[in-house]
Amino acid sequence: MSGTLSLGEHRPPLWQVRCDTALGWIVELPAALIVLAEVVVLLAGVISRFVFDYPLVWSDELASILFLWLAMLGSAVALRRGDHMRMTVLAQRLQPAWRAYAEALAVGAPCLFLAVMLGPSINYAQDQWVVQTPVMGIPDTIRVAAVPVGSVLMLAICCTQLARHRLRELVCALGTLAAIALALYFARNWIWGIGNWSLVIFFGVLLAAGVLGGLPIAFCFGLSTVACLLSTTTTPLAVITGQMNEGMSSLVLLAVPLFVLLGQLIVMTRMANAMVAFLAALLGHVKGGLSFVLIGAMVLVSGISGAKTADMAAVAPVLFPEMKKRGIPEGELVSLLAACGAMAETIPPSLVLIIIGSVTGVSIAALFTGGLLPGLVLAVALGVIARKRTGDLAGKAERASAKTVLKTFVVALPALVLPVLIRFVVADGVATATEVSTIGIAYTVVVGLLVYRHFDWRRIYPMLVETASLSGAILLIIGAATAMAWALTQASFSQALAQAMGHMPGGAWGFLFISVIAFIVLGSVLEGIPAMVLFGSLLFPMARQAGIHEVHYAITVILAMGIGLFTPPFGLGYYAACTIGRVDPNAGLRRIWPYLGALAVGLAAVAAIPWISTGFLS
Structure with missing residues (x-):
């Protein structure tokens, strides 16, 4: 949103450009410093505890x-950069005039939510003055x-972005929001009368x-919750601020x-490149070898970056040029890449x-232990399909010499240690995920400086x-979804949902089946993190009440959500893969289904055999 002009925007005057630039510095510099401070503070705590035995x-x-400040400032950075999660598939297919209106609405809706919640959030912060932190003894209002x-x-960022749009689009967008608000106001007596059926409306x-209209998902959650509380209860909106604070x-x-x-x-630091180079030397000559390298590389780097798009971006640019040289169609490449993201x-x-x-x-340690084998099961399923579909094309390379394989392994060894260390240290309960991530940052910096000698200081800021x-976008969704889940719980939605799903035929298996279907749909529409937080x-x-092991259930629904996230035509992950691979989305629409079919078979195996998820739990 802050870069090139999007459809419906006109070139702003100089004062608007200066305001946007000033806001960029106001939100980005403190946010960057807080990220750095978090690393320093947590690393100091880890070193003091583990090295000096002095917590x-x-x-x-x-x-x-600092974390709550990072969440809010990061959300502001994401809003300015257009990084908040949105479903834009339908909006992008609209006619230009309607698309411009949708873009204006996507800015106006967050502006409305922030304006409504500003007063309650100030009141909530003032009320927290009497609460003091247990160790440092400072008022919680500071946090x-x-x-x-x-x-x-x-709000300031939204105003600068609204000023970029034409007056006609602003009037239409703000008029739509006003019309919805007035309709809810005049229908409030009827809404009160229908009881919990009003939840369907909100x-x-x-x-x-x-x-579906392309509004940022976090603000969709927030506006729906605000509308529900204002229309059906007398609950003060400061409760929403409290719930968002708790969630974040x-x-x-x-x-x-x-x-x-x-x-x-x-x-x-090119540690990812070193991993991929070793896998390519080891497997590049076998039938379907580079497809196996792509799958293996995604297994190694997966999750460490915090975003599937970053995982794919670390692997695809290294492998795609060589795979294209071997004659593999680009639609096949992007289909496999998207399937690997889901896997x-x-x-x-x-x-x-x-x-x-x-x-x-x-337990996060239990989830780490339970999640590895199901991922490998799906990786094997993808490997079988990839070998059949790309094997005849990808087997043309010469076998790398043992010396080359050994050399690439030695080069990659410092990089290969990191994902193994992170997964098993957390899974064994030696350290928390936060502690290990801090140690991982320090390790990567040292290895980048001393081993790979590739550390671009200009890239740090x-x-x-x-x-x-990215963190702000994720955390705001968590906060808004926490408030929304609270509203649903207060309306006895959870009890009604439990009753409905409890009457599904098949007992625990019926509940697991309907959960898989639901999360495939939710993953396609809401993306993974909002769906997981909300439901x-x-x-x-x-x-738990149905007798399903919580780790087994978690792994099953996460895999289902991942399949939905990378399934066209709605899955945003599929289009992210196309963007990273610079491939027309139409090129993969017909080729991705065998890979999704392999993932579905793997998911069915994981769901049907709980041991795959729970067998290694102590």
């Missing part, structure tokens, strides 16, 4: 205070003030219309920005595993800003 009791508390400050900055019709403040979620930064460091959702340290553990209370942006807290208690 810094204040480190976690200071990191928690919670991040919410109104971030809201003001995001969390069915309005939410679906916003998501979990110390476990500190691993999110750290793993995002770690992934960028792995790419920048690797449960391979630790996946951020989805960390987030679902935070939301549901399931952009990487810190990008980390803040995880509702469905996991039902799974």
